[in-house]
Amino acid sequence: MELWIAFTIFAAAAQTLRFALQKALGATGLSPGGATFARFLFAAPLATGAAFVLYRQTGVALPFPDLPFFGFVLVGGVAQIIATELTVRLMGLRSFATGIAFTKTEVLQVAVASALILGETVSGPAALSMAIGFAGLVCLSFPAGRTAAFEGRPVAFGLAAGGLFAVAAICYRGATLSLEPAPFLLRALLALAAATVMQSVIMAVWLVLREPGEIRRVLQGWRRTGPVGITGLLGSLGWFAAFSLQNAAYVRALGQVEVIFTLLFSTFYFREKLGLRELTGVLLVSLCVIFLVLEGV
Structure with a gap:
């Protein structure tokens, strides 16, 4: 199995657990912003420390991060903050599995954006596989017993x-590529450390201005918020490592396996029932994942 495949599957599993933990934070009284902040706050020092240790161990000459690196990290970091908060809000509107499926x-x-921004295209068979997987996700977006699944607010989120x-x-991916020729794992950790530190600062300023007292609640509830940050760090490390090795479109396509993990978690942990549409969706997503793993693109 190629390394990028292993890192992607690991990232999807860790992210599934993180979303489940993050959903549970709603019972603690934290706002979506507080739950999002917890995702970055505890990950930042761990990612920075891991990057420093790996740098000392490898002893390689570290490329100096340039303007494109920080530009990629800033834009990607802000986009991830907003997307994470939208996902937390979305899960409050729909079932856990369906909420993730919409995202x-x-x-x-990502396939379109990758071609436009980085000039990285996908093969015809891989594009077909992505389309099959997307069809599975459409099936998963319909809750059992309802015909009007595509309501305005959940769909918009x-x-x-x-x-x-x-x-x-x-x-x-652009940030990790800008640090070549450093080893892929070091590039992944450096980009992750820069992103999580920047995200923590941005979220802290936002919460101080818009939600006074929320940072204190995040810190006081560290027994619950800490695991969110740790699982988020593990998932992000997997994604960043995979991005440093492979086209982001392929990584995210294989990352659809997260939906299967989510459904299993929803069934056995949240006790949510699955219908025929959900099972059909799982089958289609599984076909997409199996194809990408066998091809190794």
Whole structure:
């Protein structure tokens, strides 16, 4: 199995757990902004420390981060902040599994953005696989027993979150590529550290101005908010490592396996029931994932 595939599957599993933990934060009284802040606050020092340790261990000459690197990190970081908060709000409107499914329009959006921004296109068979996976996601977006699944507010949140996650994915790949020829894992950690530090600062300023007292609640609830940051760090490390090795469109297409993990989590942890449409969606997404793994693109 190619490394980017292993990192992507690991990232999808970690992100599923993080979203579940983040959803549970709603019961603690934290706002969506507070839950989003927790995602970055605890990850920033860990990512920075890991990058420093790996740099000392490898002893390689570190390329100096240039303006494009910081530009990619800033745009990607802000896009991820907004997308994460939209996802938290979306999960409050719909079931856990369906809320995540709406954001997965990112799979098609990232393929288009990757071609436009980085000039990286996908093969015909891979594009067909992505389309099959997207069809599965459309099936998953219909809750059982309802015919009018595409309501304005959830769809708007989902499409916006998907588009912003796509922008973040492209920018993070651009950031890791700008640090070549450093080892891929060091590039991933440096980009991750820069992004999470920047995101923590931005979110802290926002919360101080708009939601006074929310930072204190995040820190006081560290037993619940800390695991969100740690699982977020693990997931992000997987994504960044995969982005440093492969076209972001392929990474995000394979990352659809997260939907399967989410459905399993929804069924066995949140006790949400799955209908025929959900099972059909799982089958289609699984076909997409299997194709990409076998091809290795």
